[in-house]
Amino acid sequence: MNLLLLSNSTQHGRGYLEHALDTVTAFLPSGGRLAFVPYALADHDGYTARVRAALEPAGISVRGVHESADPVDGLAACDAVFIGGGNSFRLLSALYRTGLREAVADAVRGGLPYMGASAGTNMAAPTLRTTNDMPIVCPPSFGTLGLVPFQINPHYLDPDPASTHKGETREERLTEFLEENDVPVLGLREGSWLRVEGGRARVLGARPARLFARGAEPRELPSGTDVSSLLTTVPRFDAPVR
Known part of the structure; x- marks a missing residue:
């Protein structure tokens, strides 16, 4: 498979996809x-229209x-597919409703x-379980496309040592996930992405990623x-992915 998985499409002080535009235009067929x-x-x-404005000049x-x-x-009439960001639950619900969940997975x-x-x-992960979103709608399942066999957490945030907020950190939430499921989670910070080409995968971009796995310190x-x-990876979830 040929995948480009960005943590984010907008970056502070820059236009849509601008922070990764060279990578994006090199990835997409000329x-x-x-x-x-x-969705x-x-x-x-x-x-x-926003995506057109960013990519059609290239x-x-x-x-x-x-x-x-x-x-x-x-989908069938095109040379590549881009699924944009927003609310993951609304997106997944629409993929099921339109038949695109299976169609995209098969095409990719x-x-x-x-x-x-x-x-x-x-x-691109097996399930939606490591997203940061609020479930504003209820999709038929948490099962996503499963293009990679591990979980991803886009927009990964490090704890702020100066914060007085007492809610869970992202690291604590992912640790809770691993208490119930045995599957690695790749945290992608803003400005980073994952590139998969065939059997090779690399972390790329401006910032390091953070890898979480059961029974190990984050790396x-x-x-x-x-x-x-x-x-x-052979993922092991608390319940079968449907």
């Missing part, structure tokens, strides 16, 4: 047609899958390049770290 999946936000037309034609009478047909396993950002990166993974071993 002069290609990009199927954009906008993580309510305004599908506005979201698609010669990439962007079409929202919602613009086709059948979103699955819209067949070689279609897949780019995700934030919620779209969550979709820092500098940009450029090869994490291909994660692709051989």
Whole structure:
């Protein structure tokens, strides 16, 4: 498979996808047609227009899958797919409703390049269980696309030592997940991404990632770290993924 999984699409002080634009345009087929999946936000037309404005100057034609009478047909007519960020529960519910959950997974396993950002990166994991989102809707299942066999936590945040907030840190929440499930979680900080090409996976971008695994201390993974071993993960969840 050919995957580009971004932690975020917007970065403070920069335009949409600007922080990773060279990587994105090198990843997407030159002069290609990009199927954009906008369902993580309510305004599908506005979201698609934002992606067009960012990518069409680089010669990439962007079409929202919602613009086709059948979103699955819209996917089939394109050379790559991008699932954008927003609310992961709303996004997953729409993927089930439109038939895109199975269609995207099948197409990507067949070689279609897949780019995700934030919620779209969550979709690449086996389940939605390590997202940061509020469940504003109820999808039929937490089962996502399963393009990689481990979990990802986009927008990973380190604890602020100066904060007086007493709520759980991101690290504590992921530790709780690992108490119930035996599957690694890759925390992607803002400005970082995961690149998967065939059997090779690397952490890239401006910041290191953080890897969580049951029974082990969290590990820092500098940009450029090869994490291909994660692709051989056999995930063990508290209940079967449907």
